[in-house]
Amino acid sequence: MTYALRYDKTIEMIWDSLPEPASQALGDALAQACADPLGRTEPYGEDDGVMRTLVVSELLFAVVYLGHVTRTLHLYQIDYVG
Numbered sequence: 001m002t003y004a005l006r007y008d009k010t011i012e013m014i015w016d017s018l019p020e021p022a023s024q025a026l027g028d029a030l031a032q033a034c035a036d037p038l039g040r041t042e043p044y045g046e047d048d049g050v051m052r053t054l055v056v057s058e059l060l061f062a063v064v065y066l067g068h069v070t071r072t073l074h075l076y077q078i079d080y081v082g
Contacts, residue, residue, distance in 0.1 A: 002035050002071075003037050005034055006074045006075070015078060022082060038052075063079075
């Protein structure tokens with residue numbers, strides 16, 4: 001079952017500020033993560049199955065929270081070093 005993507009206005013502004021190729025790559029990676037949250041993401045620190053890292057490229061990654069009960073993927077942080 002696919003998870004629904006959730007994020008706040010601050011994350012939206014950060015995402016909108018990315019260069020177009022990075023923004024598109026993030027969108028594609030998030031779509032894949034919503035379809036397969038545990039398979040597409042990696043543990044963020046200790047593997048609790050909830051806080052996860054989405055590695056998009058060597059220059060772009062995101063921190064997400066998986067709400068397994070509500071089937072939601074919350075985008076909490078975007079890091080771009082390009």
